[in-house]
Amino acid sequence: MNMNDILRIAIQKSGRLSEDSLKLIKECGIRFDNGGGKLKTAATNFPAEILFLRDDDIPGYVEDGVAHLGIVGENVSEESDRDVDTVHKLGFSKCRLSIGVLREQEYHGVKDLDGKSIATTYPRLLDKYLKEHNVTAQIHEISGSVEIAPSIGLADAVCDIVSSGSTLLSNGLKEVETIFRSEAVMIASKHLSPGQQELLDQLLFRIKSVQVAKNNKYILLNCPTTAVDEIIKYLPGMRSPTILPLATEGWCSLHSVINENEFWENIEKIRQAGAEGILVIPIEKMIL
Numbered sequence: 001m002n003m004n005d006i007l008r009i010a011i012q013k014s015g016r017l018s019e020d021s022l023k024l025i026k027e028c029g030i031r032f033d034n035g036g037g038k039l040k041t042a043a044t045n046f047p048a049e050i051l052f053l054r055d056d057d058i059p060g061y062v063e064d065g066v067a068h069l070g071i072v073g074e075n076v077s078e079e080s081d082r083d084v085d086t087v088h089k090l091g092f093s094k095c096r097l098s099i100g101v102l103r104e105q106e107y108h109g110v111k112d113l114d115g116k117s118i119a120t121t122y123p124r125l126l127d128k129y130l131k132e133h134n135v136t137a138q139i140h141e142i143s144g145s146v147e148i149a150p151s152i153g154l155a156d157a158v159c160d161i162v163s164s165g166s167t168l169l170s171n172g173l174k175e176v177e178t179i180f181r182s183e184a185v186m187i188a189s190k191h192l193s194p195g196q197q198e199l200l201d202q203l204l205f206r207i208k209s210v211q212v213a214k215n216n217k218y219i220l221l222n223c224p225t226t227a228v229d230e231i232i233k234y235l236p237g238m239r240s241p242t243i244l245p246l247a248t249e250g251w252c253s254l255h256s257v258i259n260e261n262e263f264w265e266n267i268e269k270i271r272q273a274g275a276e277g278i279l280v281i282p283i284e285k286m287i288l
């Protein structure tokens with residue numbers, strides 16, 4: 001690797017992605033000083049610099065190679081249509097791009113949008129969706145407050161980002177079509193040097209270890225030795241669970257890793273099988 005190889009990572013300066021983006025970089029063990037609202041900061045223990053930008057500018061900077069990596073919503077990256085690689089899904093800032101119409105309006109299907117006008121800040125994604133569904137509608141591109149467009153007579157429908165749905169609801173709208181599902185993604189320049197590619201691989205390895213760890217818990221419990229076989233069935237850990245004898249005759253302590261998703265269902269079965277003193281501990285990193 002060339003000594004001069006460095007990765008410039010663009011993240012959102014302030015907004016919905018900022019906190020999770022910073023947290024992810026920190027969880028990957030990359031330390032830097034981000035005080036004072038700076039636009040750029042250098043990592044102290046990894047050859048990286050962090051650039052703080054508006055999210056809309058990130059795909060363009062990555063395409064141009066000003067930044068080598070960026071963290072943005074897939075919605076922004078796809079809408080920008082920039083020539084970048086999406087290298088990894090990050091699992092946060094999940095949302096959807098949906099079409100909404102006034103609640104009192106009858107709606108039977110996407111064909112009802114024929115001849116209508118739709119306000120959006122996502123003209124490209126909307127256009128693609130309408131073409132795929134053979135619908136001819138007028139796209140009204142506006143820069144913000146999309147959700148009020150129907151009630152002030154500016155458009156018949158909206159196409160906007162939805163997460164809980166409460167913004168649509170409070171503006172008298174109902175969600176009728178989901179056209180795109182989004183989450184934060186890592187995008188990369190297509191022109192990385194071999195050294196930068198190596199750094200990116202290191203970073204992705206760390207990100208994956210953090211993500212796997214989040215989906216798993218370390219579990220410790222005490223149980224009668226006779227219940228071990230039954231309990232082990234519910235602990236499909238990395239390898240076979242660790243079993244240690246306890247001072248109390250006929251009892252042991254059992255340690256394993258359990259998947260978060262199967263957690264509650266299995267915990268109940270484990271308890272019924274005779275487990276006591278169950279401890280569930282978060283895992284910081286998990287190297288597979």
Ligand code: PRT
Pocket residue numbers: 012013014015016017053054055056072073074075076093094095160161162163164165166167168182183184
């Ligand atoms: O200043 P800058 O340009 O950097 O930020 P921004 O204002 O453009 O973006 P920001 O911070 O609002 O959002 C960044 C990214 O977060 C988006 O591109 C999405 O990928 C993601 N995201 C996740 C969301 C939402 N959830 C979200 N709920 N982005 C926007 N919203 C808005 C939406 O526009 C609507 O006004 O929240 C409202 C809907 O929310 P609910 O919960 O009422 O449905």
Ligand code: ZN
Pocket residue numbers: 054055056
């Ligand atoms: Zn933005």
